[in-house]
Amino acid sequence: MPQDNFICHGCKTKSRICTHCGESAYSGGRMIDGKPVCAKCAYRVLVKRPCAICHNDFTGTADWPESRPMCPSCRERVKKAKPCAHCGTYSLFTQADSAAGIHESICPSCRKNARITCPGCHKHRSPEALDSQGRQICKKCHERGTNPFICPQCGEKGVAHSKTRCEDCYWRDYAIKRVIRCQALLSNEWTKECFADFIQSLMELQTPNYAAMKVEQYFPFFMKVDTMFTSRDSVCGQKLLKTFGPNGLRIFTTPYDYLASLGIFTPLTRDEIRAEAEKRRQNMYVTQARGKWFEKEMIAFQEHLETIAKRYADRGWKGKNARFRPRTLSSALQVAIRFYNHVDSCGIISHRQIHQDIVDGFIFQNPGYKQPLRTLVTYLNRHGKVFRKLKIEMVNLNIPTDMFLAPDKCNELIKNWLCSEGKETKKGVIGIFMLMYAQQPSKLVRLRMSEIQRNEKGIYSVAFGSTELELDPRISALFDRYLEHRHALSMMEDDLQNEWLFPGRKYGCHMTSSAVSYALKDMGVSADQLFATSIYNAYQSGMRHPKVLVNAYGISTLTAIKYLKLLDPRMYDEADSASRSQQYVAN
Numbered sequence: 001m002p003q004d005n006f007i008c009h010g011c012k013t014k015s016r017i018c019t020h021c022g023e024s025a026y027s028g029g030r031m032i033d034g035k036p037v038c039a040k041c042a043y044r045v046l047v048k049r050p051c052a053i054c055h056n057d058f059t060g061t062a063d064w065p066e067s068r069p070m071c072p073s074c075r076e077r078v079k080k081a082k083p084c085a086h087c088g089t090y091s092l093f094t095q096a097d098s099a100a101g102i103h104e105s106i107c108p109s110c111r112k113n114a115r116i117t118c119p120g121c122h123k124h125r126s127p128e129a130l131d132s133q134g135r136q137i138c139k140k141c142h143e144r145g146t147n148p149f150i151c152p153q154c155g156e157k158g159v160a161h162s163k164t165r166c167e168d169c170y171w172r173d174y175a176i177k178r179v180i181r182c183q184a185l186l187s188n189e190w191t192k193e194c195f196a197d198f199i200q201s202l203m204e205l206q207t208p209n210y211a212a213m214k215v216e217q218y219f220p221f222f223m224k225v226d227t228m229f230t231s232r233d234s235v236c237g238q239k240l241l242k243t244f245g246p247n248g249l250r251i252f253t254t255p256y257d258y259l260a261s262l263g264i265f266t267p268l269t270r271d272e273i274r275a276e277a278e279k280r281r282q283n284m285y286v287t288q289a290r291g292k293w294f295e296k297e298m299i300a301f302q303e304h305l306e307t308i309a310k311r312y313a314d315r316g317w318k319g320k321n322a323r324f325r326p327r328t329l330s331s332a333l334q335v336a337i338r339f340y341n342h343v344d345s346c347g348i349i350s351h352r353q354i355h356q357d358i359v360d361g362f363i364f365q366n367p368g369y370k371q372p373l374r375t376l377v378t379y380l381n382r383h384g385k386v387f388r389k390l391k392i393e394m395v396n397l398n399i400p401t402d403m404f405l406a407p408d409k410c411n412e413l414i415k416n417w418l419c420s421e422g423k424e425t426k427k428g429v430i431g432i433f434m435l436m437y438a439q440q441p442s443k444l445v446r447l448r449m450s451e452i453q454r455n456e457k458g459i460y461s462v463a464f465g466s467t468e469l470e471l472d473p474r475i476s477a478l479f480d481r482y483l484e485h486r487h488a489l490s491m492m493e494d495d496l497q498n499e500w501l502f503p504g505r506k507y508g509c510h511m512t513s514s515a516v517s518y519a520l521k522d523m524g525v526s527a528d529q530l531f532a533t534s535i536y537n538a539y540q541s542g543m544r545h546p547k548v549l550v551n552a553y554g555i556s557t558l559t560a561i562k563y564l565k566l567l568d569p570r571m572y573d574e575a576d577s578a579s580r581s582q583q584y585v586a587n
Contacts, residue, residue: 020045020062037062044069053078086110120144121160122167171208175199178215182222191226195219198258205491214254221252225259235265238272246277249506257492257507267508271319278326285333293349294340297384301336304379305329320446335372338362351384359390403532405525410435410533413523418474425482426502427519432475434520434527437464438534438553441516441527447501452479465554535563 016025016036028039037045041062048059051071058071070078081090085104094105116127120141127136132146140160148157151166158166165173179199183192198218202211221244228243229235240256241249249256249268260267282302289298305328312324342362343354359377363370370392377390405413413431420428433439443464453461453468460479461470471479488498489505500510520527538549546560 084110121149168208171212172203175203175208175212175215178212182215182219185223186226188226188230190232191222194259194262194264195222198222198255201258201492202254218252218255221255232264235259237265237268240265241268241273241276245280246273249273253506254491257490260507261492267506270504270506270509270512273506273509275326278330281330282326282333285330285337288337289340292340292344294344297351298333298336298340300383301376301379302329302333304383305332305375331372332375335369336376338366338369339373339376351380352387354380354384354386354390355388356390359392363392403529404536405529405533410537413525418478420478421481423485425478425485427523428478429482430502430516430519431523431530432478434530435534436475437462437469438531438538438549438555439464440531441513443554445500445502445504445511445513445516448499449501450499452501465551467551469552532563535560539564 016029017023018025018029018038018041019035020041021038023038025036025038028042029036030039030042031037032042032045044062044064045060048057049069050057051074052068053070053074056071058069061070061072061075063075064070078090082094082105083090084094084107086106087110089107089109091107094107096103096105115124116136116138117123118125118138118141119135120131120137123138125138125140128139129137129142131137131141144160149160149166150156151158151160151169152163153165153169156166156168158168161167161170179196183195186192186195199211199215202214224243225235225240228239237260244252257267259265286298286302289295309324309326309329312318312322317323339362342365343358346358346361348354348358359373363373374392377392380386381389413435417428417431430444433444434441447462451463455461458476458480459470459473460476461468463469486501486503487495488503490498490503490507493503493507495503498508502511503509504511504515517527520530534553535549535555543549546557546564549555549560550557
């Protein structure tokens, strides 16, 4: 007799598996129609209940899809349902429609509510079919076919906004309504006219859609101008700068440039805008001392700096030759407020209590302010009535070792710049002028078109200093390509109206030095590296006298001598001895 038959009833019960759910049917299980069923499934099979879908009473089904009681017929239908590709809901009627551009199976609800941005009319509508490029289009565009839309209002081809007008006509009408609504808030007729003409010029330069979106953005500028000036002749650029500030003029650059292009007022220069920005910055530093014991000292120090600046300007040190610029005053006041806060933290409440240890401690904590602190220390020694004169050690002016670019790096940069095309020619010209002619960003951006001359052979010459330099033919070719792509960045300015070689974003202004530094950062170099490398290469090539660099590149004599001394002291002697030996052999 086989041994398999000798199994007790308990072991047979433990080995039973439910035929419906596959779990053990040992606890509370029973046999139904000769098949083991667990207690949970037996309860579902034996108890009569209504179907969750058809609501008819049924028994004999233990498999409940989605844990809901379903009769055998509904259960089979639900098992054939598929999830919607969009919402995930199970439906028996999911399908795709390749002709309408629907390539995934979706339910009827998603198909009914499906919306796409039609490339023909730019409307958010239901997809109807595919165009010749395989894009989903709406029913109206599909019915129109390949025929272009002719606007009944303007008679031009365009994008259909409705049956009566195109998109440009719609936005043009929309902008006119907004302008009329804004004009009602203006009191002067000349500002109403300027505002309407300004929006019209935006439509011509850009698009009606762009102009419509800018109506309310630029209206506060004209609203402020309307309250400030009662006539066109009374508009003043300095008053605009005082009212809006440099940051405000940056935000309202386009309407400001428009008024300047009309000749209503003389446009401000970069130096004037920068001077106002620095003046606000100086007042901010002085305001930080309000309520403290050194408040009067900060005010007196500011007046002292302004007196020095006025003295420089009265003696002709202004414009290109300016030596005491507004930024110098801001830097001195910034260091002063930091120094006074440091002194106040040490428990000092008077100038007479400041001693050398306080100055040394401040320099130790802020080594970067050592040089700008000299102006304040000089002022304290002369006017502060300190017990003993304060001193600051000389700053080390040695050039860092990583300031000079390697020859391979220089050759690679020059090669890339000379081969630049299109918009990249602007970076190429800037890089060539800085690496080969030792031009600093502050001086480079102030080059005028009138300072560039072209001879009959097509070679350009530039006067960086007192001597006119003739550019290499390859650089002249690069310059020709740049002039083809040179254009004014201001929206309201013509290319020929701007006198600067590198036009800026403000009307009548040049490019900023920070923009040059930002462009050099993308190249992986800095302005100081290009300047130092250019002078180093000049001395390395056998330059004998610093005055040659002064006349050719326009740098100061002190700078030329400083670099000559800070470079290898033997370099000049070796170059001089080599030239003497060549003369001896020739003789």
